[in-house]
Amino acid sequence: MTTQNLTDPDEITALMTGTATPSTADVSAGEPDEKPAIQIGGEAETIRALTTALGHGALPDVYVSGGQLVHLSRVSGKAASAAEHAHQVDAGALPVQADPITSPSLAWLLAHHAFVYRNKFNKATEQWEDVEASPTKAALSAVLSSRYWPDVRPLVGVVTSPVLRPDGTLLQTAGYDTTTGLYYAPTVTMPTIPAQPSTQEVSEALEFITSKLLRDFPFVADADKANHIGLMIAPILRPFLNGCLTPFGLISATTQSSGKTLLAEIPGHIYGLKHLVWRTSDENELQKSITSALHSTAAVMLWDNIAEGTEVSSALLAKLITGPKWDDRNLGSNSAGFETTNDRLWLATGNNIRLGGDMATRTALVRLDPNDPHPDQRDQTGFGIPHLDQWLKKPANRVTVLRHLLILVMDWINAGAPRSGHTMRQFTTWAGAAGGFLAHHGIDGFLDNVAEMREADDGNTTWTAFLARWHELHGDTPLRAKVLCHSAEPTETSGKLVDRWDGTFLTDERDRIPNSKSLGKLLTGHIGRWHGHYVLRSEFDKSANMNVFWVEINPESDQADHDQTPAAADQTALI
CATH class of the missing domain: 3.40.50.300 (P-loop containing nucleotide triphosphate hydrolases)
Incomplete structure (x- = not known):
């Protein structure tokens, strides 16, 4: 059997010339004399030989993505692909998938697409012979542990329809695209799209x-x-x-x-x-x-x-x-x-x-x-x-x-x-x-x-209503969280309990008015954030040794012209 030793980078490059963009549709195991030959030996020698061979394209449809080697293959019999298969033009147009290469999958690829051998001495014939062999799991794992593969083509992604390249041209030829790093695997037969469509x-x-x-x-x-x-x-x-x-x-x-x-x-x-x-x-x-x-x-x-x-x-x-x-x-x-x-x-x-x-x-x-x-x-x-x-x-x-x-x-x-x-x-x-x-x-x-x-934003709607009512009741007067909680308590008027906030005050997950500590945390998370025409402001009050809060309204909004702040007689007492 004629083989070519792929431990020499120059020989690998020569062998791979003309196959820079292999297609998954053309992948086949091939005859033994068509496979690239990789000679292995001891553990260290095997790791070096496999790393060199992978780096120079000995295996088809192998790419690098995020520092990890991946293999691009067509997938048949996927349990969840019935809907995907319904989108195919031909039954043979199977989905293309890029899977990270593991030790078992690397062993499979080598067995099918390369002739991996050791040189052994045959005592019976008293001659050295090339004997097919499988690398150890430890060697395969060591090879795949590398995150640096400068000579392996990068795979950015797989697309199933034409896309626009950065230069404005259309990627519409099936296979690997060097410019973008994308692999185009069409699931339908697309006609060529003109670069300059007519009116x-x-x-x-x-x-x-x-x-x-x-x-x-x-x-x-x-x-x-x-x-x-x-x-x-x-x-x-x-x-x-x-x-x-x-x-x-x-x-x-x-x-x-x-x-x-x-x-x-x-x-x-x-x-x-x-x-x-x-x-x-x-x-x-x-x-x-x-x-x-x-x-x-x-x-x-x-x-x-x-x-x-x-x-x-x-x-x-x-x-x-x-x-x-x-x-x-x-x-x-x-x-x-x-x-x-x-x-x-x-x-x-x-x-x-x-x-x-x-x-x-x-x-x-x-x-x-x-x-x-x-x-x-x-x-x-x-x-x-x-x-x-x-x-x-x-x-x-x-x-x-x-x-x-x-x-x-x-x-x-x-x-x-x-x-x-x-x-x-x-x-x-x-x-x-x-x-x-x-x-x-x-x-x-x-x-x-x-x-x-x-x-449609429930949270924003809730906060907008809350801040709007706050501004109506208290204007831009700075208040402590405890005072604000106190103002949310219903007041008795003519024998009836009246909610001054008309149900707009913030509540917790149990639909209750939060305590002052919890309210303070809620307010702090929304400082400077606009809700509708309103924004919450805060500063540290040194005399009280705590934060105070107030609401401002956008002066350019229509709401500012209509928003009337009641002159609450007890405003000072609330501070």
């Missing part, structure tokens, strides 16, 4: 998206439709925008059968969809759910049909949405290990969903209201696309949707990729680009429902 193509694409695909969804306002389109193009734009973060997409409807799930599944159909279970009551379970989902290559993560009236409030979710990276312990292990780029579009649907904590400023809101007692019985005869849910199940139709979106994106690029002036926390890059894209195509209303977003 007619752009006009047809805009007409299709706005007046056919989305026409019959009962959006409350233009902002809701614009926001959804802005979220839909996010997976395409992300590499162009240097991996920018996108906000949490909340599709909230007034009633069932409004089309919220279908609306969320449109980007899921064209980019790949993963359903998650809503478990924010248990942060540990939510963390496990997110980590598990991020092992999938699906670009869209969806919490569908959250219970009606649920308040979306989670510190872990807020961290996820605003963090470019996600890290967690390896599943089933106590050791830290799993880390990945947060490059997904996170969506949720539900009826009359509320927001809490910091989620309001991290969310793009899409509202639906059919204003119909029986929206599920609507006659779809005149719809732009009747029975859209069934229509989207056909691969050719999903290609049509994606093609039109890509044409609109390329037209925006050819116009210089103009940006708008929209700002949004850590999502300003996305907001400016999406706003510019929508304005370029004449789609109005983007992010115009900020006020409605704040109304």
Whole structure:
């Protein structure tokens, strides 16, 4: 058997010439004389030989991600992939997955794609022979312990649809893309998208998206439709925008059968969809759910049909949405290990969903209201696309949707990729680009429902009412927390107990007025934070040896002109 010793880097490079971008579709075990040969010996020699061979591409579809070697392979028979398989054009177009290489998986890869041997002396023939061998588990583990692989191609991620490169060109050739570090593994056959679409193509694409695909969804306002389109193009734009973060997409409807799930599944159909279970009551379970989902290559993560009236409030979710990276312990292990780029579009649907904590400023809101007692019985005869849910199940139709979106994106690029002036926390890059894209195509209303977003924020609504009443009762007079608690006690007037705060005073989890110590902590956490037109201020009172608090109102707001502070006779006594 003819072999080539791969302990020499120059020989490895020569052997691998012309195979810089192997495709998982072409991977095969091959005949023995086609396999690269790796000679091993003692433990130290084996570690050096394997490290050199891996670094120079002896094994196909091996990349480095976050300092860890990963193997890109197609996955068959996944228990949770029935929905994913339904999105394929061909039954053979299996999902592509990048898995960290372990000692057993490295042994498997070496056995199938390399001829690993030791040189042994045959006493019978009195000759040295090349005998196939398997490296020890200790040697394999030692090789994989390295975090530095300068000659291995970096894998940024796997995408299943075309995306925009940083230079404005479209990645639409299957396989590894050196420019971006992305691996494009299409699940549908996409036609080539022109770099410069014609005026007619752009006009047809805009007409299709706005007046056919989305026409019959009962959006409350233009902002809701614009926001959804802005979220839909996010997976395409992300590499162009240097991996920018996108906000949490909340599709909230007034009633069932409004089309919220279908609306969320449109980007899921064209980019790949993963359903998650809503478990924010248990942060540990939510963390496990997110980590598990991020092992999938699906670009869209969806919490569908959250219970009606649920308040979306989670510190872990807020961290996820605003963090470019996600890290967690390896599943089933106590050791830290799993880390990945947060490059997904996170969506949720539900009826009359509320927001809490910091989620309001991290969310793009899409509202639906059919204003119909029986929206599920609507006659779809005149719809732009009747029975859209069934229509989207056909691969050719999903290609049509994606093609039109890509044409609109390329037209925006050819116009210089103009940006708008929209700002949004850590999502300003996305907001400016999406706003510019929508304005370029004449789609109005983007992010115009900020006020409605704040109304959906239960925490902000509660604090706004509390501070407004505080200012009405006490003006900007500094008060101690104990005095403020005393003012919340009902007073007797004409034999009746009267609540001066009209039910707006803060309460604890048992719906009781907190004690002065607890109230002081609550107030301290909101110093300088605006709620509506009001902001809480504080300073340390040396004479009382404690903090005092007061409320200020924005002098430029309309509320300031109407907000009348009562001249309480006992105001001084309250201080």
